[in-house]
Amino acid sequence: MREFDYSKLKDRLWNSEILIKVANIHEAKGRQELYLVQKPEELNRLVEIAKIQSTEASNAIEGIRTTDSRLKQLVSEKTTPRNRNEKEIAGYRDALSVIHDSFEYIPLTPNYILQLHSILCSHNDEVNYGGKYKNVQNYISATDENGNSFTLFTPLSPFETPMAMQNLCDEYNKAIEKRDVEPLVLIPVFIHDFLCIHPFNDGNGRMSRLLTTLLLYRSGYYVGKYISLEAKISKIKDLYYDALFESQKGWYEGNDDPTPFVKYLLSIIEMAYEDFEDRVKLISKKASAYELVDNAIKKKLGKVTKSDVAELCPSLSISAIEKAIAKMVEEGRLEKMGSGKTTYYVVKL
Numbered sequence: 001m002r003e004f005d006y007s008k009l010k011d012r013l014w015n016s017e018i019l020i021k022v023a024n025i026h027e028a029k030g031r032q033e034l035y036l037v038q039k040p041e042e043l044n045r046l047v048e049i050a051k052i053q054s055t056e057a058s059n060a061i062e063g064i065r066t067t068d069s070r071l072k073q074l075v076s077e078k079t080t081p082r083n084r085n086e087k088e089i090a091g092y093r094d095a096l097s098v099i100h101d102s103f104e105y106i107p108l109t110p111n112y113i114l115q116l117h118s119i120l121c122s123h124n125d126e127v128n129y130g131g132k133y134k135n136v137q138n139y140i141s142a143t144d145e146n147g148n149s150f151t152l153f154t155p156l157s158p159f160e161t162p163m164a165m166q167n168l169c170d171e172y173n174k175a176i177e178k179r180d181v182e183p184l185v186l187i188p189v190f191i192h193d194f195l196c197i198h199p200f201n202d203g204n205g206r207m208s209r210l211l212t213t214l215l216l217y218r219s220g221y222y223v224g225k226y227i228s229l230e231a232k233i234s235k236i237k238d239l240y241y242d243a244l245f246e247s248q249k250g251w252y253e254g255n256d257d258p259t260p261f262v263k264y265l266l267s268i269i270e271m272a273y274e275d276f277e278d279r280v281k282l283i284s285k286k287a288s289a290y291e292l293v294d295n296a297i298k299k300k301l302g303k304v305t306k307s308d309v310a311e312l313c314p315s316l317s318i319s320a321i322e323k324a325i326a327k328m329v330e331e332g333r334l335e336k337m338g339s340g341k342t343t344y345y346v347v348k349l
Contacts, residue, residue, distance in 0.1 A: 001160050002252055004167050004193060006175040006186060014185065015259065021266040022184050028273035029221055035280050036222075042283050045314035046226040046276075051075055051100075053228035053311075055093050058209045061234050064088045068341075087123035095119040095210050100225060103217040108172055110165045113199075116210060120203050129201045133161045138198050140248075142241060152241075153248045155198035164197050176219075183219040187212065188265040189258045195244060196251050209233065212265070227272040227279075239264060282312055289316050293324035303337070303344045 036043065052075045059065065064085045066074070073079040074089050081087040095116050099106065106112050114131045121130025129135070140153040156164050172190045175181045191208050198204045213224045223229075233240055243264035250256045282295055296312035297304055309321050325345065328334040334345040 001164065002156065002196075003254060004164075004171040006171045006181060006189065007178075009175065009185065009189065010180040014262075018185070018259070018263055018266060021263070021270050022182060025184055025221070025266065025269055025273060028223075028270070028277070032223060032273065032276060035276075039280070039283065042315070043226060043280070046279060047100075049311060049314055050224070050226055050228045051093070051096065053231040054096060054209075054213075054224070055089060055230075057228060057230040057234035058206050059085075059089050059092055061230070061237055062088075062205055081123055084124060084126060087125075090123040091120045092206055092210075094122065096213070099210060099214045099217065103214055106214060106218075108169050108211075108215065108218075110162070110169055113165065113169070113207070113211070116214075117200055117203060117207055120206060120210070127202070132201075133165070133199050134158050134201045136201065138201065138204075140195075140198065140244075152245055153196065153251075155196060161197060161199045165199055168193055168197065183215075184221075184266060184269070185262055187215045187219065188262040190215065191265065192244070192247050192258050192261045196248055216269070221269065223269065223272045223276055227275045229268055229272055232268045232271055279312055279314065283315055289313075289320040290324045290327060292316060293321055293328070297328070297334070297347060300347060303346050304334075305344045 052072060055075050056065075056071050066086050066089060070079070070082075070086065071089065074081065074086060075093050077093075081090045098116070098119060106116075114133075118131025121127055124130070135158050137157055138155055139151045140155065141149050142152050143149050168190065172186065175186055176183065191212055194211065195204065195208050200207065209230050213229060216222075216224055216229075243260040247256060247258045247261040278299060282292055287295070292313045293309055293316070296309050299312065300308060306318070306321060306325065309325065310316070310318060313321060325334060329336050329345070333348055335348060337344050337346055
């Protein structure tokens with residue numbers, strides 16, 4: 001069986017790119033803590049946006065979707081799920097809410113991971129594997145440009161999974177307690193190993209993203225509460241799969257190099273902190289709706305959508321954003337393209 005020994009990480013030499021990203025995230029964390037003290041109420045709107053985006057993106061990565069209006073109703077618990085996709089979405093919403101509200105009381109243990117998985121699957125009465133480890137061999141697969149599916153990696157067998165999960169959690173907790181491994185390195189390594197074990201029949205990808213948020217919160221990195229990490233992953237999911245594939249080589253023998261996956265996840269966290277600061281600056285400006293939308297659009301090159309602007313201007317209503325955009329179209333600063341849900345705008349320089 002694959003053994004886990006995170007004590008070896010303290011002696012590992014990480015490349016300069018990883019060290020720079022860790023330093024940047026530490027600095028951004030400090031600035032965020034200052035913002036949270038100064039403007040707590042103004043940032044509440046970011047929390048609601050992030051919840052919707054995280055629930056949507058993490059499920060969309062797995063091909064689970066519903067309409068925008070239904071998604072918002074489900075996340076705000078103003079409706080009940082109508083089909084299997086919406087049941088999956090509701091389960092992710094509930095698991096994410098538990099992490100948001102109670103992360104301090106959710107230690108990393110197999111039992112808590114199983115309980116989170118049970119919540120993830122709780123709305124889907126068509127399955128009976130929620131909160132249970134896999135009972136059949138699973139595979140990490142991909143599809144080539146011709147639509148042919150192929151196996152990228154064969155995870156641990158069902159027989160090996162319970163002991164591996166226990167050892168994995170024990171090693172992580174020992175490393176965290178000793179404080180001799182940087183949490184920003186330890187968390188991606190843990191998530192990589194979790195994905196290699198692939199402990200559940202279904203929901204492994206979504207669980208990995210929930211656990212990423214949980215472990216970051218428990219180590220004091222709260223950016224995922226305000227900026228959706230899942231949405232960042234979704235936008236560059238090809239790089240996610242590439243990094244995972246590269247890091248899995250030699251995993252069974254303990255010769256794997258997790259550097260590509262560590263670098264990838266740190267990039268996601270770093271981008272989230274950058275977005276957080278951009279949005280805080282826009283919130284902080286005492287300006288008209290037009291000026292706020294103008295500042296948001298200046299941060300975009302090429303095309304921009306109404307949802308892009310809403311994300312950057314959480315203090316504005318949709319109607320205020322629409323009026324500002326309409327005025328910019330009239331002024332020739334934006335060119336409207338498409339119609340209905342496919343509408344977007346091209347920034348004219």
